[in-house]
Amino acid sequence: MSNPLLDTSGLPNFDAIKPQHALPALQELIAAHRQKLAAILAQPGAHDCASLITPMEEMSHELGRVWSPIGHLQSVLDDPAWRDAYNESLPLLTEHGTELSQNNELQKAYVQVADDLPADADPALRALIDQELRDFRLAGVALPEAQKTRYRELAQEIAALQATFEQNIQDATDHWHYQTVDDDAVAGLPDSVRQRASADAEENDAEGWWFKLDYPNYHAVMTHGESRELREVFYRAWSTRASDQAADAQWDNSDIIERIMSLRHEAAKIVGFDNYAAYSLATKMAGSVDEVTEFLTELAKKSRQTAQIELQELTAFAGQPLEPWDFSFYMEKLKQDRYAISDEELKQYFPFATVKTGMFDVAERLYGISVVENTNASGWHESVKYFEIHNADGGLVGSFYTDLFARKGKRGGAWMDECVVRKDVAGADTCPVGYLVCNFPPPDEGGASLLTHTDVVTLFHEFGHMLHHLLTRIGYPSIAGINGVPWDAVELPSQFMENFAWSYDVLKECSARQDSGEPLPREVFDNLEASRNFGEALAMLRQIELALFDFRLHANYDPAKGASVLPTLNAVRAEVALIQHPDFNRLPHSFSHIFAGGYAAGYYSYKWAEVLAADAFAAFEESGIFDRATAARFREEILEIGGSRDFMEAYIAFRGRKPTLDALLRQSGIGKAA
C-alpha cells in the first residue's frame, strides 16, 4: 500500500504523510465504503448485528482514522499545502456523511435490527442503535418525500442565513473605526493596544490613534480605558453591531434573525417536535424544556443576593452610579486594588515541566494508571511528545501526543482531538489515541516555559477531555469515549479536571519557583482564589441572561406572532439581570453562538456542565480529593461509558443522586452571605 494515510495498522506515520496523500486516500476509501455498503444492503435475508452493525462501525472507524491526521496536520502545521488538501478533501467527507444519514435503505436496516434485538441484548449495542435511529430521524430520512424535500431546503436555507448573519457582523465590525488625537482618550490602555492604534492611524493617513472594533480592542478599552467617553463609544458600537441601531445600519441582522427563527421552528415541527428547543434537547442530557428553564431560573434566584452585594461593593468602590460601560473597568480596578495578583509573579511558580509532572501524578493517584513517555513514535514537529497510559496491571489503555507550545502557523487556542477511537468489535481491540494541543509560551534558552495560572487550568481542562477519550471501555466507536456523549455533558470531564488546578493540595505539587524551587505559598493561593470569586455572581447572572434568552426564544416561538426577539430579551432582563442596558442595546444581532453557531437552544449547556463538574468534584472534596473509591466510581460510571447509557442515569449511579446547584454556587463564592 503506497498511500501512508491508508495504512491504519499502527500509529499514523507522520514522517511519511504528505498533503498530496489526503484527497486520493479519501477518494479511495469512500469509494470502497460505498461498495461495501451496497453489498451489505443487497444481502438476502434479515440484517443482524454481525452483518450490519459490525461492518458499519468498522467503516466509520476506518474513515475517522484516515481523516484524523488530515484535520490535525492542517491545524498545527504552517503549511498552505495542508490547508488546501484539507479544504479540497472536506467536502468529500461531508457529502459522504450526508449520503449515509439520508440513506433510506440503511435506516430501514437499522430499524429491522432494532426490532429483532433480544431483550437481553448488550445495553451498549441498544444505545448505539437508538442513537443511529435518532440521528436518522433528525436528518429527516424517513419522512414522506414532499416533507423530506422541504426539510432539506430548510436546512440549506438556515445554513445560508447563518453564514450571512456572521458575515454581517464581520462587515459591520470591519467598517467601523474611531479616531482621536486626544491623549486623555487613550489613557490606561495597554501599550500594545496603543501601538496598534497608532500604526493603524498611520496606515490611514490620520493623526493620533485609529481604533478598529476588534475584540482585543473592545476588551482592552472596556477593561483598562480610563476615559469614560471612549468606553461609552465602544460599548455603543459593540452592542449595536449589525443592527438597526448601528451608525451604519446596512448590515442589520433583524430580518435574518426573524427568518432563521421561523425556519428552525418549521424544521423542528416537520420531524415531530413542538418547537426548536425541544428539538435541540433530543441530543442533550437535559430532559425537557421545563427542566432547562427551571434550572436557569433557580440558578439566577440563588445568585441574586450575592450579585447585589457585589454590585453595591463595586458601586461604592467607583464612588458613582455605574453605567453598563463601567463594570469591567471598575471590576478590574477593584481586583487590582484588593488582590493585586500579578500574572508575571504567578508565572514564576509554574514552569511547564513541573506542572506536567504534577498533573500526571494527579491522574495516577486518582485512577491507579501510569503515564509514561515513549520516545519511539514519530511526530509532526520536534516539540511533539508521545505518552502511553497503562493500567495498574501494566496493560496499555491508550496513548496521546502532546503539542503544547505556540509557533508560527499553528492554530491558536487549546484542544483535545481524537487520533484513533477505541474499537473492540469483531474480536480486534484497538487502543484509543489522542492529540493534546495548546499554545503555551515556547521554552526559553534555558528550556523553561512559564505558565500563567490560566494556562495551568487550560492544561488540566484538555487533559480531562483526554482521559474521557482514552479511558473508555466501550468498543463501538460511534459511542466510545466522547462520541455519542450529549453535548451538555461532554464538558463535564474537562471542567471536572479544572477543579484540581484550583486545589491547593494539587497546586503545591505542580509548582516550583524558578529561582528557589519553592512551591506556591498558601497566601498567594488564597489571594488567587478570592480574586477568582469576586464578581462571579454578576458574571453568573450575565450568562443566565444569555442562556434564558436563547432558550425562551426557541421554546416560545409562535408562528402567528414571529420571534418577539426584543420583547423576549427585555422580559428575561427584567427577570434576572441586575445591570440594566440602554434601549439601543442589540445583543441578539451579534449573538453568533445561537444564530450562526451550534448553540441554538443550547447556550445553557455551559452552565449545565459547570454544575455537573462542580457537583462531581464536591464528591471528591467530601471523601478527600484523592479518594480511590470515589475516583473508581467516577471512572466507571462517567469516564468509561461513552454514549452507552442515559447520562443522567449514569451520573446518579456515580453520585447517588441528581446533581444539585450547591457546589457550583459554593465554588463561585455565591451564597456565603445568604
Ligand SMILES: [Zn+2]
Ligand atoms: Zn472543553
